[in-house]
Amino acid sequence: AQSVTQLGSHVSVSEGALVLLRCNYSSSVPPYLFWYVQYPNQGLQLLLKYTSAATLVKGINGFEAEFKKSETSFHLTKPSAHMSDAAEYFCAVSDGFQKLVFGTGTRLLVSP
Amino acid sequence: DADVTQTPRNRITKTGKRIMLECSQTKGHDRMYWYRQDPGLGLRLIYYSFDVKDINKGEISDGYSVSRQAQAKFSLSLESAIPNQTALYFCATSDPNSRGNTQYFGPGTRLTVL
Numbered sequence: 001a002q003s004v005t006q007l008g009s010h011v012s013v014s015e016g017a018l019v020l021l022r023c024n025y026s027s028s029v030p031p032y033l034f035w036y037v038q039y040p041n042q043g044l045q046l047l048l049k050y051t052s053a054a055t056l057v058k059g060i061n062g063f064e065a066e067f068k069k070s071e072t073s074f075h076l077t078k079p080s081a082h083m084s085d086a087a088e089y090f091c092a093v094s095d096g097f098q099k100l101v102f103g104t105g106t107r108l109l110v111s112p
Numbered sequence: 113d114a115d116v117t118q119t120p121r122n123r124i125t126k127t128g129k130r131i132m133l134e135c136s137q138t139k140g141h142d143r144m145y146w147y148r149q150d151p152g153l154g155l156r157l158i159y160y161s162f163d164v165k166d167i168n169k170g171e172i173s174d175g176y177s178v179s180r181q182a183q184a185k186f187s188l189s190l191e192s193a194i195p196n197q198t199a200l201y202f203c204a205t206s207d208p209n210s211r212g213n214t215q216y217f218g219p220g221t222r223l224t225v226l
Binding site: 009032034036042043044045049050051052090094096098099100103104105 | 152153154155170202211214215216
């Protein structure tokens with residue numbers, strides 16, 4: 001079975017500050033890992049994915065995530081937050097064949 | 113034009129009514145999914161289909177049914193809607209040949225059951 005834990009339902013940062021959204025996973029097989037972003041009143045958009053190639057994955061809008069097998073983590077970071085980054089972020093894990101299992105989401109709030 | 117479309121985008125209905133939510137895609141993907149999103153619970157899988165003749169239950173299929181009319185169309189029905197089915201519903205597609213079975217989502221349907 002696979003599962004995802006996102007630490008913190010809400011994260012608040014100031015504009016220009018580092019963004020760090022935490023994701024830990026559990027998987028009995030080598031995982032595929034994803035981060036999706038949901039802007040208000042929109043669907044989920046793929047930010048980035050880990051598919052067993054490079055452990056540091058770069059995505060859209062300046063986000064990146066690092067796969068750490070020893071820590072079973074896939075944390076999402078961005079060096080400098082922008083107001084437009086305010087959204088809900090979902091981490092998800094897959095065995096690569098069938099379903100995605102999502103975390104409960106983290107809402108990022110960015111203040112001026 | 114959007115690759116994955118959902119209709120309607122918003123729907124308000126009453127308890128006991130039958131409701132159908134529709135999903136269409138132009139991505140040419142064989143696999144399609146229906147999820148519901150509730151605050152604080154993330155997305156949960158209702159049903160999925162790997163091709164036109166393949167339908168599978170997800171983790172929360174009770175009270176729902178689906179129909180895969182064509183490769184590009186996948187509909188979700190609530191036979192007799194109840195208030196706790198009020199949620200945001202998403203359709204998604206994936207290409208099994210992509211690494212990781214990456215899924216692509218529609219814009220969602222907000223359903224309110226009174």
